[in-house]
Amino acid sequence: MARAHLTEDQPSEEAIAGFRAGMRPFWHPVLAGADLSDKPVAVRLLGQRLVLARMGATVQVFPDTCSHFQAQLSLGKVVTVDGKPALQCPYHGWAFGEGGRCARIPQLPEGRKIPAAADLTAYRAREAYGLIWVCLAEQATYDLPPFPEHDDPAFRKIRLNEAEEMRTSATRMIMGTLDDTHFPWVHEGILGSQDHPKPPEHEVWREGSQLVLSYETEQPPGLMTGGGAGAAPVKLRYTDYVGMPNVIRLVKDSPGGRYVIWLATCPVDWNRTRNFWIFARDYDTAPERDATYTEMAAHVRQQDKPIIESQRPWLLPPFWSKVELPIRPGDLPLIQYQKWLEKLGIVTAI
Ligand code: FES
Ligand SMILES: [Fe+2]
Structure with a gap:
């Protein structure tokens, strides 16, 4: 019974083999x-x-x-x-x-x-x-996605190459970074507020090898919203680019400037992931400010880590299994990501 794997720690052999084989040509x-x-x-x-x-x-x-x-x-x-x-x-x-x-x-x-x-x-x-x-394949299905801020001298960049592996799959890691409806719950006061848990209106589309998502929202003032102080929420636009299946770039544009969160995940194996982050900002660019930004990024990472590591099945389940219960329209970006993974043969079984 496929559903038995919901309560077991180990995914089925088929799911593991599908993940390993499906991820090879990237x-x-x-x-x-x-x-x-x-x-x-x-x-x-x-x-x-x-x-x-x-x-x-x-x-x-x-x-x-x-x-x-x-x-x-x-x-x-x-x-x-x-x-x-x-x-x-x-x-x-x-x-x-x-x-x-x-x-x-x-x-x-x-x-x-x-x-x-x-x-x-x-x-x-x-x-x-x-x-x-x-x-690991002769031919890569997609080229690497663009990262314009990486080579733009107007942006100050911080690298965070995590030494410690995450106990999760790379696809869950990307999905956890793409998910925005968790902001008020996991990052209360930093990326959202439980007084306003309603999800934003997402626009989602495909652009070559990338899934793109755009929406407007409000967040508490802080380092990742133009560096602003004060108490008033900051209006900003998110544009998220998922370079299928394992790279994500979140672009936050607010009146104070642009903040970018870039993540490339290494699928060490089906249940082990190594994260390589780059954070870029075109405001508050003095090098001595880096430590403060790094600390904030690490803090947000620590908020996400136990939640993402707790998710079972380890590997994203296929839609037909009806294991998940995504709520439209809030979860639309996640649905689109998962559908694409299925099409690429990365998600095959529970
Ligand atoms: S040379 Fe003998 S094991 Fe490598
Ligand atoms: Fe998060």
Whole structure:
């Protein structure tokens, strides 16, 4: 019985397999670019152990398992073989160059060719927005969504690369960031007030690979509403962009300026998520103000964390299961996000 999974901790095998397979053909952030120097680094993506290594101008991504006797390659180091960089296994010194090609087997008798089976699978990697992104499929379904404020010098930016993983799925994390009807309940006094719990009038549409949502609302004055003091609520417009399925950019425009919350989530696995945040503002831009803004962002994060981690099933259920009871029109953006996930084959079963 599918519904039994509502009370069990573990989703069905089918739901987990669907999530892992459905999420493969997308770019996922796995590490801050600044955290990858000349040493290889182990990461996990969709349940798979991977090793990242800088080789010349490129970032190479392989399974973190040597083709010889399966030692962990991230315990090795980058060396030079025939004038080219290669990742050397710590166990018997096999070395793997760009594209995963096995470039050296020290134990191979003279004149014998390196067997093709020694080569590793190389996954696609790129650097953007200060992060390293990996795609486990040959082809990514969508390109990375735009982030105009990232390269705009008018914006002061703060990064928050969470060291601690969230105990949730990446899709629940994105949905929790897209959800605005929780503001008065979880962020009372900061993002809303329980005196006005009525949801705003959402407009929702698709733009290429992005789900876009726009609405007007009022929020208490503060750091994220133009930095204003005083007591009067601030009128502002939210425009939210979800880069399907794992990136979200919330743009808050108020008379005081623009505040942007950008999140890229890494689906470490179906129940483990690592969050990479960037907060940008074009007001109150003095660098010494960053600590105050970081503190506020971290505070809001701590308010959301226990709620999002408490949600079951771990993975978003499909609509046909009728597990959820979304209320229109307030929950319309969430419905649209989930429908798109189903279409992409990421949500398949309970
Ligand atoms: S296990 Fe890697 S070289 Fe032997
Ligand atoms: Fe929240």
